[in-house]
Amino acid sequence: MITCGAFRSRLQPGSQDAEVLEHLRNCDACLDHALRVDPDNFFRAIGGEEMEPPGGVDAFASGVMDQIRMRQTEGSVARRFLIAPRRLAAAAGIVVAIGMLFVASQTSFKSVPPPRAAAVQPAQLATKPVVETYDSKDATIVEVPADGKNDPQVVMIFDESLPADL
Amino acid sequence: MAAELRLMIPTKESVEPDDRQLVQTIRNGEPEAFETLVRRKTSKVYSLCYRIIGNAEDAKDISQLVFIKLWENLGKYDPAYAFDTWLYRMVTNVAIDFMRNKQSRENAVNSNLRLVKTVTDAEQAVIVQRKEIENVFNAVSSVLSPKQKTIFVMREMDDLPSAEIARILGCRESTVRNHLFNARKLMQQQLKKRFPEYSRLWKERT
Numbered sequence: 206m207i208t209c210g211a212f213r214s215r216l217q218p219g220s221q222d223a224e225v226l227e228h229l230r231n232c233d234a235c236l237d238h239a240l241r242v243d244p245d246n247f248f249r250a251i252g253g254e255e256m257e258p259p260g261g262v263d264a265f266a267s268g269v270m271d272q273i274r275m276r277q278t279e280g281s282v283a284r285r286f287l288i289a290p291r292r293l294a295a296a297a298g299i300v301v302a303i304g305m306l307f308v309a310s311q312t313s314f315k316s317v318p319p320p321r322a323a324a325v326q327p328a329q330l331a332t333k334p335v336v337e338t339y340d341s342k343d344a345t346i347v348e349v350p351a352d353g354k355n356d357p358q359v360v361m362i363f364d365e366s367l368p369a370d371l
Numbered sequence: 372m373a374a375e376l377r378l379m380i381p382t383k384e385s386v387e388p389d390d391r392q393l394v395q396t397i398r399n400g401e402p403e404a405f406e407t408l409v410r411r412k413t414s415k416v417y418s419l420c421y422r423i424i425g426n427a428e429d430a431k432d433i434s435q436l437v438f439i440k441l442w443e444n445l446g447k448y449d450p451a452y453a454f455d456t457w458l459y460r461m462v463t464n465v466a467i468d469f470m471r472n473k474q475s476r477e478n479a480v481n482s483n484l485r486l487v488k489t490v491t492d493a494e495q496a497v498i499v500q501r502k503e504i505e506n507v508f509n510a511v512s513s514v515l516s517p518k519q520k521t522i523f524v525m526r527e528m529d530d531l532p533s534a535e536i537a538r539i540l541g542c543r544e545s546t547v548r549n550h551l552f553n554a555r556k557l558m559q560q561q562l563k564k565r566f567p568e569y570s571r572l573w574k575e576r577t
Contacts, residue, residue: 226530233501245527245555247569251504252528255414256421258431265417265431266409269438273405276439 209235218243226253341366390454397445405445409438415455416462422524423466423517424473425509437465459539463521470517507569511561519554526551 207215212228212235220226220243229239229246230253239246258265339346344364351358388396390411396404416437421430440461448457512520518540525531525539526547533551537544562570 221530221532223530236501247504248508248523248558249527251501251508252422252524252530254418256418257414258417258434259427260431262410262413265413265434266406269409269435270406272435272439273442 206231213238216242219245230254391450394445394448394450394454405442408441412438412458416458419459419462419524419529420466422528423463423521424469425512429469429473433465433469434462437462440465456535456538459525460541463525463539467517467521470520507562507566510565511558514557514561515554519550519557522547522550523554523558 207224207228209228209232212225212232215222215225216229216239226249228235229250236250239250339360339362341364343366344362347361347363349359349361390408393404393408393411397408413434417430417434420433420437421427424430424433437458441458444461448454512523515523522536522540525536526533531539533544533547536547540547559570
């Protein structure tokens with residue numbers, strides 16, 4: 206390190222002289238003088254020095270290497286699990302996806318309510334009056350001859366004045 | 372005579388490979404050489420991180436992260452460029468990212484770091500203590516953007532030339548000078564406001 210006298214004679218505002226900066230950063234006696242010459246030396250005075258991380262360089266380097274080894278191990282384990290069975294996993298994924306799609310489609314099909322059969326109401330059967338005798342001047346009555354003795358007798362009546370539902 | 376000659380011949384142990392050779396050795400499949408690189412660069416990386424971040428524990432964590440990123444990206448290093456420039460770029464990227472996240476969390480806290488001193492205090496003779504300068508720097512630099520602070524630290528504390536800082540940050544030299552000018556101006560304003568006893572030292576620069 207240069208002497209205080211040399212420092213004071215060589216110090217200029219904005220100096221980038223390495224020896225001058227080294228003195229600035231190490232000599233407390235010259236600090237006030239340096240600030241009077243150039244106030245920017247205020248923050249320059251705390252620079253330059255190389256610091257060590259807490260715990261020292263050895264512990265730091267070991268920590269970094271441990272982290273790297275751990276990541277490498279994680280990476281190789283991950284690769285072992287991923288690379289070889291990758292196709293199998295992809296196939297399994299596709300099967301699962303298809304299965305889920307199938308289940309989803311079934312669920313959606315079932316969820317559609319079936320058309321309500323109840324909407325079709327059974328016709329109300331009404332008992333029609335049995336005509337035992339009929340007599341009219343306007344009617345045309347045709348008796349259908351029965352095949353056997355036990356067959357019912359069918360009589361067809363054509364009469365404009367009869368109700369439609371008879 | 373023979374003994375003297377033997378001493379002058381460099382032995383394998385005495386010849387330290389430079390950074391590029393070390394990187395090549397690691398790429399050639401000797402990962403243990405990376406530990407040598409880490410040991411060689413720890414102080415540089417940690418010092419820069421500490422000055423940008425201003426906190427020993429955070430600086431240590433960020434430095435570790437830088438070396439892990441370095442390991443992961445070593446294949447991308449182009450030996451045509453200086454290794455330190457590439458390494459510093461990694462440091463500044465990680466540190467700036469960290470600062471951006473931290474700033475958004477702690478803006479309010481930093482503003483209360485120190486109370487303004489009285490005028491009487493300001494008129495007293497200034498006895499400058501290095502530790503106090505470090506505290507003042509940590510307080511007033513909190514108003515700088517992460518990039519401004521990084522540039523200020525590299526220029527004023529690591530003594531890197533503006534051209535080298537521009538190469539590290541991948542910007543123009545004029546941009547570096549602009550950031551530096553603005554950083555000085557902002558810090559001067561902060562000194563006046565929060566540390567009037569020191570602000571008298573800081574002359575106006577045009």
